[in-house]
Amino acid sequence: MANVVENTGNTQKRKDILVVSRRYTKAHILQHWVNLLLMLIFFTTGIEVLLKKYPIGDYKFTQQVHLISGYIIVFWTLIGYMAIMIKNKKLHEVFPTPKNVLDMILIVGCAVGILDEEKYYPHYDKYIPEKKKYIQKYHPVQTFLGFFNIIFLFFIAITGFVLANNIGLVEDSSLFVIISKAILTPVINMDLNIRFIHFLAFTYFLMTTILHGYFSLLKDNRERFKAMVSGFEVIGKMPQEVEPEV
Amino acid sequence: MKSISKILIFLFLFMFSTPSIVHGQGAMKGFINLNFPDNSLDVKDGIISKSWDNVTSYQNITEFGEQGKVYFANNRTHIFAKLEIDASLPWVAIEWNSDPSNFMEKGNDVWTVYLDDTDKTFEVKDATMDGTDIPIEDPNNDIYAECVFEDNIATVEIVRPYIGADVTDVQFSNNTIYKLTFASYDAHYEVDNQYYVNLLWVNMTLYGPPIIEEPVIIDNSFDWTGLKMNILYGVLAFTGAFIATHFLIRGIFRPLHHPSRIVDANYKNPTFGDRWNQIKTIGKGIRKTAKKSTVKKEVKH
Numbered sequence: 001m002a003n004v005v006e007n008t009g010n011t012q013k014r015k016d017i018l019v020v021s022r023r024y025t026k027a028h029i030l031q032h033w034v035n036l037l038l039m040l041i042f043f044t045t046g047i048e049v050l051l052k053k054y055p056i057g058d059y060k061f062t063q064q065v066h067l068i069s070g071y072i073i074v075f076w077t078l079i080g081y082m083a084i085m086i087k088n089k090k091l092h093e094v095f096p097t098p099k100n101v102l103d104m105i106l107i108v109g110c111a112v113g114i115l116d117e118e119k120y121y122p123h124y125d126k127y128i129p130e131k132k133k134y135i136q137k138y139h140p141v142q143t144f145l146g147f148f149n150i151i152f153l154f155f156i157a158i159t160g161f162v163l164a165n166n167i168g169l170v171e172d173s174s175l176f177v178i179i180s181k182a183i184l185t186p187v188i189n190m191d192l193n194i195r196f197i198h199f200l201a202f203t204y205f206l207m208t209t210i211l212h213g214y215f216s217l218l219k220d221n222r223e224r225f226k227a228m229v230s231g232f233e234v235i236g237k238m239p240q241e242v243e244p245e246v
Numbered sequence: 247m248k249s250i251s252k253i254l255i256f257l258f259l260f261m262f263s264t265p266s267i268v269h270g271q272g273a274m275k276g277f278i279n280l281n282f283p284d285n286s287l288d289v290k291d292g293i294i295s296k297s298w299d300n301v302t303s304y305q306n307i308t309e310f311g312e313q314g315k316v317y318f319a320n321n322r323t324h325i326f327a328k329l330e331i332d333a334s335l336p337w338v339a340i341e342w343n344s345d346p347s348n349f350m351e352k353g354n355d356v357w358t359v360y361l362d363d364t365d366k367t368f369e370v371k372d373a374t375m376d377g378t379d380i381p382i383e384d385p386n387n388d389i390y391a392e393c394v395f396e397d398n399i400a401t402v403e404i405v406r407p408y409i410g411a412d413v414t415d416v417q418f419s420n421n422t423i424y425k426l427t428f429a430s431y432d433a434h435y436e437v438d439n440q441y442y443v444n445l446l447w448v449n450m451t452l453y454g455p456p457i458i459e460e461p462v463i464i465d466n467s468f469d470w471t472g473l474k475m476n477i478l479y480g481v482l483a484f485t486g487a488f489i490a491t492h493f494l495i496r497g498i499f500r501p502l503h504h505p506s507r508i509v510d511a512n513y514k515n516p517t518f519g520d521r522w523n524q525i526k527t528i529g530k531g532i533r534k535t536a537k538k539s540t541v542k543k544e545v546k547h
Binding site: 019050053054058059097098099102103105106109110111113115117120121122123125126127128129130131135136162163193194195196199200203206207210211214218220235236237238 | 336337362364365367379380431470473474477478481482484485488489492495496497500502504505506507508509510511513515516517518521522524525528
């Protein structure tokens with residue numbers, strides 16, 4: 001934590017300390033921006049395949065770029081990132097709790113105007129400077145988002161591997177294909193459309209990514225957004241009594 | 247097969263994605279097009295018409311896989327086709343009025359068939375060649391088609407009127423010879439930055455049989471692509487509406503005022519029990535509280 005001293009006019013007795021905190025680690029920042037890059041590649045190549053229009057390269061090239069990005073995000077997010085979270089004992093941050101459900105009920109109630117915001121809004125993301133500790137760091141919706149991102153990423157990955165195998169981009173002997181087919185066997189047996197499931201997962205990511213981008217640009221979240229670049233955010237000002245100057 | 251056609255396979259070298267077309271020799275004997283003996287063809291019933299059993303003119307088309315076959319027929323107003331394709335091929339194409347001297351030229355009419363063996367879905371596109379780039383879809387799709395997947399073979403049934411709606415569409419007429427080029431995904435491959443294409447050419451002679459009625463074409467199948475596009479536009483519309491609503495409520499009319507995020511070391515985050523108790527009180531005085539709060543604010547002002 002870095003502390004910046006600022007005068008308030010009454011410098012003899014009191015100073016406001018600007019509290020700045022490290023919100024994200026370098027690994028977290030890297031993970032976030034690599035994910036964004038991969039998302040852009042997925043959206044672009046996925047839309048190209050959906051519309052069967054290829055401004056860059058051709059069908060085969062586009063499919064391969066899509067698939068390689070798939071391998072990267074599986075290793076990066078489903079394996080690497082999860083390992084980092086477990087190692088840092090922060091896995092609980094990406095899983096919603098029953099309390100988050102109640103928080104969301106209150107948030108929705110306040111948003112639609114049936115609850116008094118002053119009394120009921122469950123303010124989150126508190127910070128204790130003395131302990132350099134965040135309390136309920138994320139908005140309750142973010143915990144659901146983190147959880148469902150992993151679920152949908154898993155499903156979009158296994159359906160993607162089966163589709164890639166179908167067009168000959170991945171061999172039958174690939175471990176990814178074997179595992180994916182084993183998991184999707186009930187779906188295949190029910191004759192459900194795997195590409196449609198892949199598409200539904202895509203629409204989830206499209207929607208949540210747009211909303212995530214919108215919320216990150218809101219005034220209330222600007223410091224958090226900056227922290228996703230520098231790692232640090234200004235939490236606020238903390239009054240502190242000081243000895244009178246002689 | 248020996249008496250009907252010769253199969254020519256050409257390899258074309260494309261350097262650094264700037265392909266040049268090498269001309270080869272074409273095999274020029276092909277279909278003698280026959281009457282299609284059915285005036286009521288349902289191209290979306292999930293069944294390949296039995297009428298094809300009476301169409302004996304066909305070609306083995308190895309571009310469509312080892313068991314690849316193509317049947318053509320007509321009835322003076324419409325041209326009919328049945329394609330038997332290796333279902334694992336992502337796409338095949340039939341280019342019209344093309345031969346070794348002008349294949350893949352811009353402006354040539356082409357039918358492209360996209361297959362998905364996993365989902366058992368397909369799509370036939372009425373398109374126009376754009377040189378070596380992906381064919382451009384025509385503004386009007388004159389092709390009616392259905393596909394049945396069975397035993398690793400995708401059988402596609404196609405109907406198209408003689409007169410196409412687009413300027414690049416081949417306008418069929420009787421007693422005319424048409425040259426066709428067949429291509430498929432497997433025949434396009436890249437080795438060491440060099441791009442190869444295998445194509446197959448045949449001729450089709452279109453004879454006008456004495457059938458005069460136009461076929462009844464029924465199209466009532468489930469449209470997966472349409473559903474996907476509707477979902478996509480729906481999701482984008484919902485997201486846009488949500489953002490607009492949120493911005494109006496929280497950005498303009500009722501901005502949310504968060505208290506200081508800095509708390510002292512004794513701060514205790516509400517537990518599940520605390521929240522539960524808080525929610526239990528909602529029912530009691532939900533409107534009262536809101537009313538009082540409003541009155542309080544008014545008094546302050």
